[in-house]
Amino acid sequence: MTSTTRANRKRTEIVLPAYTHVSGRLCIYCGQISDTKDHVPAVSTVWAYGTEYFAKLRIPLVAYPACRECNSTLGNRSTRFDLKSRAIHLYEKYRKKYCSLLQQPEWEVDEIDALDYSLASYIERAELLRSWIERRLRFMEEIYEL
Numbered sequence: 146m147t148s149t150t151r152a153n154r155k156r157t158e159i160v161l162p163a164y165t166h167v168s169g170r171l172c173i174y175c176g177q178i179s180d181t182k183d184h185v186p187a188v189s190t191v192w193a194y195g196t197e198y199f200a201k202l203r204i205p206l207v208a209y210p211a212c213r214e215c216n217s218t219l220g221n222r223s224t225r226f227d228l229k230s231r232a233i234h235l236y237e238k239y240r241k242k243y244c245s246l247l248q249q250p251e252w253e254v255d256e257i258d259a260l261d262y263s264l265a266s267y268i269e270r271a272e273l274l275r276s277w278i279e280r281r282l283r284f285m286e287e288i289y290e291l
């Protein structure tokens with residue numbers, strides 16, 4: 146283990162107890178299964194400024210359940226500390242990221258059946274991905290009133 150890794154772990158051990166952990170199995174942003182925690186503000190930011198800085202500004206330290214994509218999309222440089230503005234940021238990012246997929250026309254079953262296997266498989270996979278993205282975006286729209 147490198148000294149950098151040890152230093153990061155030490156920082157995390159010092160800062161993490163200051164966070165209030167919100168429990169849950171679903172991502173707070175998109176409703177998918179959560180497999181990470183989104184620390185708001187980021188642990189690195191809290192380490193740099195100190196917990197007293199955020200207490201003075203009345204910014205609570207909270208760890209929300211999040212899916213890996215939402216957590217990595219938000220990153221550790223975000224200056225958005227409230228849940229709704231973070232969700233709006235994600236919503237806009239996903240609309241832009243998946244724009245071409247969301248604009249593709251829907252295929253009828255008989256149209257897909259007329260195609261060869263590889264093209265039909267590709268289109269079916271794209272349809273599944275689009276429905277998954279649409280569910281995530283719809284969740285954000287309903288929960289955060291977007």
